[in-house]
Amino acid sequence: MVNRKIAPPPYRGAQSPDEFITEMGNVWIGLIETIASDPDQNGALAGYFGVEPQVINDWIEARGRTRCSGSVPGGRRCANLVGLKVEYDPRVWAGERMRCTAHGPG
Incomplete structure (x- = not known):
């Protein structure tokens, strides 16, 4: 059984700039150390966020x-990108359901 860390709850915002710097430093420094020391970095990242490794691979590919x-003929998911937003949390990214102009409103 793989020992996976529970991901922190989504970041809701600090009350002051100092709190923000402290919180972000704690989150990313711990994440960077965890990922850097693992030979399967995508797997470690998936474990950290509590998602499947394929979600991480797709998230990285889409940056x-x-x-x-939407789906294309043949059943694969459409590869078109929607909007300009970049989502830095793969859990949120995986749950987003938007459609490109070719597939119309969802």
């Missing part, structure tokens, strides 16, 4: 941009 949730 955090939202992909159309």
Whole structure:
């Protein structure tokens, strides 16, 4: 059984700039150390966020941009990117359901 860390809850914002720097430093420094020391970095990242490794691979490939949730003939997911937003949390990214102009509103 793989020992996976529970991901922190989504970041809701600090009350002051100092709190923000402290919180972000704690999150990313711990994440960087965890990932850097693991030979399967994508697997470690998936474990950290509590998602499947394929979600991490797709998220990295799209560089955090939202992909159309429509399907193309043959059953594959559409590869078109929707909007300009970059999502830095793969859990949120995986749950986004938007469609490109070719597939219309979802």
